[in-house]
Amino acid sequence: MPDLNQPTVLVLNKHWIPINTQSPVQAIGQLSTDASTALDIDGDSMIPIKWEDWIKLPIRPQDLSIHTVSLEIRIPTVIVLSSYAKIPRARRRFSTDGIWHRDGGVCQYTGRKLKPGEGNRDHIIPRSRGGATSWENCVLADKRINALKGDRLPEEAGLKLIRKPTAPPELPVNLGIRNRFGIPDWEKFIGA
Numbered sequence: 001m002p003d004l005n006q007p008t009v010l011v012l013n014k015h016w017i018p019i020n021t022q023s024p025v026q027a028i029g030q031l032s033t034d035a036s037t038a039l040d041i042d043g044d045s046m047i048p049i050k051w052e053d054w055i056k057l058p059i060r061p062q063d064l065s066i067h068t069v070s071l072e073i074r075i076p077t078v079i080v081l082s083s084y085a086k087i088p089r090a091r092r093r094f095s096t097d098g099i100w101h102r103d104g105g106v107c108q109y110t111g112r113k114l115k116p117g118e119g120n121r122d123h124i125i126p127r128s129r130g131g132a133t134s135w136e137n138c139v140l141a142d143k144r145i146n147a148l149k150g151d152r153l154p155e156e157a158g159l160k161l162i163r164k165p166t167a168p169p170e171l172p173v174n175l176g177i178r179n180r181f182g183i184p185d186w187e188k189f190i191g192a
Contacts, residue, residue: 038076077185089170108139126151135167
């Protein structure tokens with residue numbers, strides 16, 4: 001039996017651009033209220049199908065399905081939203097990994113490319129002096145440099161920032177969609 005809460009359905013906006021993934025439970029809910037149509041994908045053929053016709057489709061060997069009291073319903077792999085045309089944008093979540101990504105793995109005091117485990121988060125204005133834990137006050141630093149800096153300001157420790165830190169830009173959310181379940185139908189929209 002399929003896990004109905006795993007995000008195994010690819011969601012396309014009305015222009016057929018991938019914008020999200022969701023669970024079969026969510027997809028069936030959207031289909032049944034005409035908020036979306038499901039794609040019947042067979043090889044190179046893709047046919048949008050509304051709920052009243054979807055529930056009549058036969059279950060093929062490659063399909064996952066759910067059973068109701070009176071029906072067996074194919075679980076869609078891709079749905080198309082009926083009226084949503086945007087591509088949502090989001091900013092990477094603030095974290096040490098996010099800072100590593102923003103700073104390109106480069107110590108912001110020495111300019112040296114760091115290997116995993118060599119760097120950590122430095123508060124430019126130390127927390128002990130009221131510095132915020134934020135994109136604008138945190139940088140990636142070589143652990144040794146950070147230890148030498150301690151709770152001092154960079155200039156007090158004889159350090160200079162390579163560049164002033166800022167929050168990373170918002171990016172289209174579809175850049176983060178991955179086919180982690182290996183669903184062949186998704187490859188037509190996001191690649192392997």
